[in-house]
Every structure is written in structure tokens, then in C-alpha cells.
Amino acid sequence: MRLVLREAREAAGYTQLDVAEQMEWSLSKVIRIENGDVTIAPNDLRPLLNYLNVKDRAQVADLLATAKIARTRQRQAWYQKPEFREYLTDGLRRLIEYETEATSMHSYSLFHIPALLQIPSYSKALIEKWRDEISEEQRHFRLEARRIRREAVLQRIGSLRMTALLDESVFMRAEGGPGIFADQLEEILRLEEQRLVSIRMFPFSADAALSYNAGFDILFLGSEEEESDAGDKVNAVMYRETGTTDEIVEDKAVTTRHFARYRKLWEAALNEDETVDFVRKRIRELR
Known part of the structure; x- marks a missing residue:
């Protein structure tokens, strides 16, 4: 929804301030709608679409229906409850919303097992290492959010395709100690062997340039094949984080460049069977 509204505004040549003045809204309201921080009421959407010159009846009807569903979903969404809103970042809440809509997700990590596989x-x-910077309450709700996200995403496997590309250092860094990390690797084996996720390891010996962008997740909202023919339309978003910040990136050029790098590294990595063999050997070492 918000991507469609932003694209329509840009196609019409309007700024966010133009929209705010025309609709008699605050500029912050327009920004929050386009950022996905708030939904838009159908009664507000009708005049906005008219102003943005979106006149196709079928498209208008679809957008109005989507707005109604989104309003209901946002009121009921677990991550919008006060306790979660207080302790989850804006970027993470937006990521969770995209996870409910994604058709495929690809995770790249240099340091840790991706959140949804943990x-x-x-x-x-992992999170206890930040106890000096993150309160006990925040750690609790972030862990609970991760659990809920994981369950929701794994239930969608079939309609959702997942891959994960992990640097060899991820498998060598025994977070939590040998026992916990061995259990985590057993879970990686289960996910791979049940075809829930396709996992490849990028070995130290690989003859390819390693990405220096740290970890990122790319989520497609439609067919991956459509991305190259989508013009300026955003068909994918990227989530990335550092130790202090996180963000959702919706710029098509940026997401396209990162996904091209992901695919290049994916082809240079060990295949799934070779990765499974490595993980089994690593488990034996830890046990």
C-alpha cells in the first residue's frame, strides 16, 4: 500500500509537503504513512487517490479493500501492542510487517545464525552480551518477538521460500558454549533436511570477493523474476543492522545491487549437501 502511494505521488510530481498541504494533514502524517508506521483510513484514502490521479476503478477498489484489512491487522498485530512498540525499533516492526507479505526471503550473515533460524x-x-546496553525488559520482549516471528515465518514455508548464506566464521563462533551451539547446528540440519530453508556456507577458501556490508536480509514481495522488469517499481526491500542502528531500505537500485552480490556469493559457496556435511563434522567436534 505505502509503496503504491509513494510511487503514485512521485509519478504525479508531488512532494510529501504538497500532499500534506492538499490533504490538510501534518507533514509527519504523510511521512509516517509512506514509512508504514501508520495505516491510512479508507475515508482518507479516497481523496488522496483522487489527488494523486489514481483513477482506475479496479485499482482503487483493491487499495480501499487493502486499507480496511491493514487497519484491522494493525490494531490486532502483536508487534503493535504497547509492550512491543516500546522495545522494538521502528525498522524491526516494519521488517515484521514485510515478513507477513514476503514471497521469498534471503539472509546473509558474517557473524551469527540469522534471527529466524535461531x-x-x-x-x-547473543542478546545477553548486550546486557550493559539493553535493559532486562527490552531483552525479554526482543527475545519473545524473535520467537513469534520465527514460528510465523516457518508456518508459511511452502508459500514462502527462504535461503541463508552464512560465512564460515558463523559456524566456528560457538555462541553460548559448545553445547548450545551444537544444539543450534542440529536445528540448522533439521531445517535444511526438511527443506524448510536452503542453507549454504561461504568458506574461508572461496575464491570470491567477500561482501563488506555486514549482514542483510532481502525480502521479495512478488516474483523475483519480475524484479528486473519492474522499472522503478519496488518489488524487494532490504533490512540491515549494525550494532547501534537498523533500517529498512526500499531503494530499488540498492536492493538490486545487494541481491546481485548475494547471488554471486551464493554460487561461490559450498552447495547445500556440502554445507550439511560441514555442519555434521562441526557438531561432532563440539560434542
């Missing part, structure tokens, strides 16, 4: 004990071991 077992609770591994997640706790």
Missing part, C-alpha cells in the same frame, strides 16, 4: 538458547546467549 533456537531460544542461542538467541538468549
Whole structure:
């Protein structure tokens, strides 16, 4: 929804301030709607679409229906409850919303097992390292959010395709100690062997340039094949974080460049069977 509204505004040549003045809204309201921080009421959407010259009846009807569903979903969404809103970043809440709509998700990590593949004990071991910077309440709700996200995403496997590309250092860094990390690797094996996720390891010996962008997740909202023919339309978004910030990136050029890099590294990595063999050997070492 918000991507469609932003594209329509840009196609019409209007700024966010133009929209705010025309609709008699605050500029912050327009920004929050386009950022996905708030939904838009159908009664507000009708005049906005008219102003943006969106006149196709079928498209208008679809957008109005989507707005109604989004308003209901946002009121009911677990991550919009006060306790979660207080402790989850804006970027993470937007990521969770995209996870409910994504058709495919690709995770690249240099340091840790991706969040949606983590077992609770591994997640706790990671977040406890930040206890001097993150309060106990925040750690609790972030761990709970990660658990809920994981369950929701794994239930969608079939309609959702997931891949994960992990640097060899991820498998060598025994977060939580040998026992916990071995359990985490057992879970990686389960996910791969049940075809829930396709996982490849990028080995130290690989003859390819390693990405220096740290970790990122790319989520497609439609067919990946459509991305190259989508013009300026955004068909994918990227989530990335550092130790202090996180963000959702919706710029098509940026997401396209990162996904091209992901695919290049994916082809240079060990295949799934070779990765499974490595993980089994690593588990034996840890046990």
C-alpha cells in the first residue's frame, strides 16, 4: 500500500509537503504513512487517490479493500501492542510487517545464525552480551518477538521460500558454549533436511570477493523474476543492522545491487549437501 502511494505521488510530481498541504494533514502524517508506521483510513484514502490521479476503478477498489484489512491487522498485530512498540525499533516492526507479505526471503550473515533460524538458547546467549546496553525488559520482549516471528515465518514455508548464506566464521563462533551451539547446528540440519530453508556456507577458501556490508536480509514481495522488469517499481526491500542502528531500505537500485552480490556469493559457496556435511563434522567436534 505505502509503496503504491509513494510511487503514485512521485509519478504525479508531488512532494510529501504538497500532499500534506492538499490533504490538510501534518507533514509527519504523510511521512509516517509512506514509512508504514501508520495505516491510512479508507475515508482518507479516497481523496488522496483522487489527488494523486489514481483513477482506475479496479485499482482503487483493491487499495480501499487493502486499507480496511491493514487497519484491522494493525490494531490486532502483536508487534503493535504497547509492550512491543516500546522495545522494538521502528525498522524491526516494519521488517515484521514485510515478513507477513514476503514471497521469498534471503539472509546473509558474517557473524551469527540469522534471527529466524535461531533456537531460544542461542538467541538468549547473543542478546545477553548486550546486557550493559539493553535493559532486562527490552531483552525479554526482543527475545519473545524473535520467537513469534520465527514460528510465523516457518508456518508459511511452502508459500514462502527462504535461503541463508552464512560465512564460515558463523559456524566456528560457538555462541553460548559448545553445547548450545551444537544444539543450534542440529536445528540448522533439521531445517535444511526438511527443506524448510536452503542453507549454504561461504568458506574461508572461496575464491570470491567477500561482501563488506555486514549482514542483510532481502525480502521479495512478488516474483523475483519480475524484479528486473519492474522499472522503478519496488518489488524487494532490504533490512540491515549494525550494532547501534537498523533500517529498512526500499531503494530499488540498492536492493538490486545487494541481491546481485548475494547471488554471486551464493554460487561461490559450498552447495547445500556440502554445507550439511560441514555442519555434521562441526557438531561432532563440539560434542
